[in-house]
Amino acid sequence: MARERARYLVIGGFAVAxxxxxxxxxxxxxxxxxxxxxxxxxxxxxxxxGYGTATMIRPEELVETEIVVCNDRLRVDLLTRPKGLAFPSAWRRRETRVVHGVRVHFASLEDLIAAKDAAGRPVDLADLVRLREALERRKVGRRDS
Known part of the structure; x- marks a missing residue:
């Protein structure tokens, strides 16, 4: 993604981690x-x-709807309009980390909470409890500093 200068944010389970x-x-x-x-x-x-299925997708399709691409190792959900997340503002608040030598952009904790809250699936609601606790710990840590 970095070589192509693509703008993306990891959300979901990997961002929770x-x-x-x-x-x-x-x-x-x-x-x-x-x-x-x-x-x-x-x-x-x-x-x-290595996601050959990406060659079958027109860019116009991706802009309009969420798309799933797969290879033999991993499924990737590409979401242009995830619930609870406005991309331009979330991009400004992104957190960037180096993972296995690659810069990866993640949704901020606050944006991840908003997206999980809007999605409302059982797994998201379970994540929400833990994410809100993490946010509170972060706020307490800032006050104590």
């Missing part, structure tokens, strides 16, 4: 900037990463 709350997940959820240029970049990056 980044915020110190590991849990099992079967896929990676990526919120992506819903522009045609960015959709082209994301699809190019996915193809280069």
């Amino acid at each position: 980044l915020h110190g709350l590991p849990r099992v997940t079967e896929d990676i959820d990526l919120a992506i900037s819903p522009t045609l240029l960015n959709a082209r970049r994301v699809l190019r990056a996915m193809e280069k990463a």
Whole structure:
């Protein structure tokens, strides 16, 4: 993604783990900037990463709807309009970490909470309790500093 200059944010289980709350997940959820240029970049990056199914997707389709791409190891959900997340503002608040030598952009803790709250699935609601506790610990830590 970095080589293609794609704008994306990791959300979902991997983002929950980044915020110190590991849990099992079967896929990676990526919120992506819903522009045609960015959709082209994301699809190019996915193809280069071994996701051949990305070649069957038109950028216009990706801008309009969520798409799932798979390879033999991992499923990736590409979401242009995840509930509770406005990409431009979430992008400004993103957290960037180096994972296995690669810079990866994650949704901030506050944005992840908003997205989980809006999604409302049982797994999201379970994550919400833990994420809100993590946010409270972070706030207490800042006050104590």
